[in-house]
Amino acid sequence: MTDIPDESVQLVLTSPPYPMIEMWDDAFSAWNPLVSVALKEGDSAAAYEEMHRCLDSVWTECSRILSPGGIACINIGDATRTAGGSFRLYPNHSRITAAFEARGFHTLPCIIWRKQTNSPTKFMGSGMLPAGAYVTLEHEYILVFRKGGKRSFSGEEVRKRRESAFFWEERNLWFSDLWEFKGTRQLMNHTGRRDRSAAYPLELAHRLVNMYSVRGDTVVDPFLGTGTTLIGCLMNARRCAGYEIDPGLKPVIEDLVIRARSGLNGLIAQRYADHLKFIGDYRNRKGDPKHHNSFHGFEVITKQETDLVLASIQEISLGPDNTILAAYEPYVHKSGQGELMFY
Numbered sequence: 001m002t003d004i005p006d007e008s009v010q011l012v013l014t015s016p017p018y019p020m021i022e023m024w025d026d027a028f029s030a031w032n033p034l035v036s037v038a039l040k041e042g043d044s045a046a047a048y049e050e051m052h053r054c055l056d057s058v059w060t061e062c063s064r065i066l067s068p069g070g071i072a073c074i075n076i077g078d079a080t081r082t083a084g085g086s087f088r089l090y091p092n093h094s095r096i097t098a099a100f101e102a103r104g105f106h107t108l109p110c111i112i113w114r115k116q117t118n119s120p121t122k123f124m125g126s127g128m129l130p131a132g133a134y135v136t137l138e139h140e141y142i143l144v145f146r147k148g149g150k151r152s153f154s155g156e157e158v159r160k161r162r163e164s165a166f167f168w169e170e171r172n173l174w175f176s177d178l179w180e181f182k183g184t185r186q187l188m189n190h191t192g193r194r195d196r197s198a199a200y201p202l203e204l205a206h207r208l209v210n211m212y213s214v215r216g217d218t219v220v221d222p223f224l225g226t227g228t229t230l231i232g233c234l235m236n237a238r239r240c241a242g243y244e245i246d247p248g249l250k251p252v253i254e255d256l257v258i259r260a261r262s263g264l265n266g267l268i269a270q271r272y273a274d275h276l277k278f279i280g281d282y283r284n285r286k287g288d289p290k291h292h293n294s295f296h297g298f299e300v301i302t303k304q305e306t307d308l309v310l311a312s313i314q315e316i317s318l319g320p321d322n323t324i325l326a327a328y329e330p331y332v333h334k335s336g337q338g339e340l341m342f343y
Contacts, residue, residue, distance in 0.1 A: 010217035019051035020079035020090040044083030069151025071212040077140035111142035164214040168301035205232025227253040
């Protein structure tokens, strides 16, 4: 990522290829031939470590580009695999945590993203017989790291931070260590490419972009895939730089971006409507909230929400040199908006 200046990025948000998940063997082998050698020899421990050494080079670049107080959010799942005649777990989340710690990052509380399935065929091992069955992995991790101490804000950044506030009820939902959703707010349904890219849902990117960056910040995704991080940044008025080695995904991303405006504005309208519904329920239970938002005029629970401004997308266009341009305006609610959910 040599075209990104040192310490110029506020958030890294990505989901890398998962070491020891078979679908990524070829990609890792092309990146590092020692992976292929280890797999052929049945040396799973060596293959696991060589795959992570590939990722280590990316984490080093993330350390370089992140500004002091910047955040890295890494979505990763552990792997289970039979290799060399033995079945075992490969704890990708702990290996990546060690890599960030070695680069001086502070590890913050992580999020368990639970993707439960009710399929009766999900269980591994000897069924109902003791000591031969294995717990089914139905979760992934969202690891959160900070580069040094807390980020400081001054001057114009203070205003942008207040305008980028999230709702009290969103805070209560988002800042939990357990998330349970499958495909909500997922606008991407390109057959084949999306499956192969293992894209996380837009809901995940939407939450993390709001939690760990402010409007106008730069977000980087070193493993862009089908562009979910990019779409999440478009939705929330953040700058985004993404890297993807598969050129076949470029037209997929461009198509998604061009079609995204209506759907994203629908989600913004839904966010507005959800807040109005919450305030109605809150008033019935506890009485009138004590604060009003200065722009939108609705009631809010805390003083920190009074300068919050929701932005809608005026225009999205493709620019030169693989750039995407977006223009925004403050969201103005109209009757009938925000009554549909988008997936």
